[in-house]
């Protein structure tokens with residue numbers, strides 16, 4: 216389980232929860248205009264485009280910090296003290312992987328799906344498979360983990376590059392979207408619960 | 424490493440320091456910033472446009488008192504389908520591999536234009552490629568962005584339609600409508616001179632086309648016969664906004680300069696003027712009996728079009744003089760083209776670019792109408808009122824002034840695009856390239872620096888997933904809703 220704010224060392228409050236960074240946003244106003252399903256539009260199409268775009272941008276954020284996300288600095292895929300994600304191997308056995316390896320697998324795995332015509336059709340005729348929503352949930356869960364790892368381990372790099380407003384807004388958008396379409400389970404959110412609550416108190420998830 | 428400490432419970436002082444990052448990471452971060460900003464601006468714009476389309480439909484349906492509710496719902500579903508397929512197109516990642524080259528139909532300073540066929544749909548397009556590394560060197564980034572924006576923003580019949588754009592490590596690609604009639608330069612090479620009636624037709628069409636560009640807020644700055652393209656009916660469209668300037672931040676050269684600061688960009692190469700490859704021709708001594716010489720000039724004219732320097736023949740003097748210029752500079756260009764149509768060569772043509780510059784700047788003494796060629800007084804007067812100083816030039820108060828000139832008496836401006844053109848291309852198929860100098864193009868050698876840049880870029884490591892190379896090209900991937908839905912798109 217990830218740390219809670221009432222841990223033994225109060226000074227260890229993660230950087231991303233500290234002011235002024237936690238209140239830094241690129242996008243002002245409500246995300247709902249660009250989150251809710253446009254009227255008469257096919258939901259699969261909307262999910263597909265948004266998942267595609269979140270992936271694209273998250274991938275670019277990782278591209279900015281990846282020279283510091285090395286097996287040495289990040290021997291495990293951690294999302295805060297006490298929480299390490301494991302990768303399931305071909306036999307569904309959990310494996311501990313260095314974060315860069317884990318993330319590379321995830322990015323490749325998502326990329327393969329997004330470029331698979333049978334899952335994310337781009338041709339005029341192709342339809343979405345029955346399992347499409349399930350696939351999106353799977354992708355979303357993994358993308359969340361990358362957000363969590365960057366927030367917990369590399370947020371200082373985000374600050375050095377002055378990208379926190381951009382990263383925070385992307386994350387607010389990401390969570391707002393997941394709530395609207397039920398893409399993440401409550402327990403998946405645990406590693407960034409304090410951040411999400413903080414954003415909530417700031418009114419960032421308000422509708423309209 | 425970082426100087427951070429807490430002021431009070433949760434207020435942190437953090438001194439930012441990017442010196443630990445490699446320069447490529449810094450570039451990536453800058454590009455990402457722009458990308459995210461663009462993404463949110465566009466997302467909001469898309470939502471607003473979507474909403475507008477829905478409101479428009481609802482208004483239309485509300486006015487249809489007799490339409491059944493069922494039919495109205497069908498119309499709504501139809502809109503939803505269209506919107507959905509537009510969303511789908513935004514996931515489409517076209518690459519050069521999606522197109523088959525039929526033929527190279529044009530060459531320019533930074534790349535070439537090919538007739539291509541989209542593999543899956545069989546549809547025909549013109550694909551313009553621009554070598555990114557070359558533009559980088561030549562300060563052309565802003566130009567390309569500007570070109571894209573003009574093409575994209577206009578829905579005008581006078582401007583070549585842009586359907587899609589994408590890039591790879593080496594090139595930018597513009598997928599445009601294919602105009603099978605070639606260009607005015609090729610036509611002038613073929614016909615040598617036009618009658619006044621034919622000239623009137625092309626000039627009148629150009630007036631409307633340039634007026635459109637001006638109304639979009641742009642100055643073309645590079646109106647010349649090679650950029651005046653002919654469609655299947657023989658009507659003209661303007662292409663090539665490579666040099667046009669607009670009012671967007673991203674059209675500003677300085678904008679890119681700032682972005683590219685701190686990167687090891689060599690100062691842009693000095694453009695050396697390359698002498699024309701062949702015969703020296705002095706316009707003043709040129710007479711009708713010198714047709715052979717003119718033809719040789721024409722051949723070198725085409726070579727000129729393929730060179731980086733380009734031809735300065737049509738450029739207004741105020742542009743060289745750096746004294747500031749406005750939309751009226753395009754009317755000067757029109758005047759020089761009109762002169763060429765009637766006389767057979769542009770008014771300031773000379774042995775080399777330098778000499779042409781000199782003549783243009785001294786246009787008062789250098790503009791000369793040969794005695795052997797009979798022009799109507801109206802034609803000569805129009806040319807003289809266009810090829811004149813900017814503060815005297817006809818058109819400086821708007822295109823209406825030019826439309827009202829006696830040379831255009833009798834022109835019906837409203838129906839100009841629907842009347843029969845003097846030359847209508849005779850086409851045998853949708854891929855007919857007989858109006859393009861394709862044989863000649865095959866023999867135009869690639870400039871060595873272009874070849875080297877291409878080879879160099881090709882040999883570089885493939886880029887990371889989804890990563891676009893190069894800084895200011897983010898957002899270059901473009902599709903347009905209306906165009907795609909109305910014209911069947913890709």
Ligand SMILES: Nc1ncnc2c1ncn2[C@@H]1O[C@H](COP(=O)(O)OP(=O)(O)OP(=O)(O)O)[C@@H](O)[C@H]1O
Nearest residue numbers: 529530531532536549599600601602606649663665
């Ligand atoms: N959409 C099109 N359809 C048919 N032919 C085209 C089209 N666009 C360009 N061409 C042909 O290709 C030639 C070169 O195109 P263009 O002038 O756009 O490129 P360029 O010369 O590279 O531009 P620049 O002036 O920036 O160097 C044109 O003169 C024309 O003959």
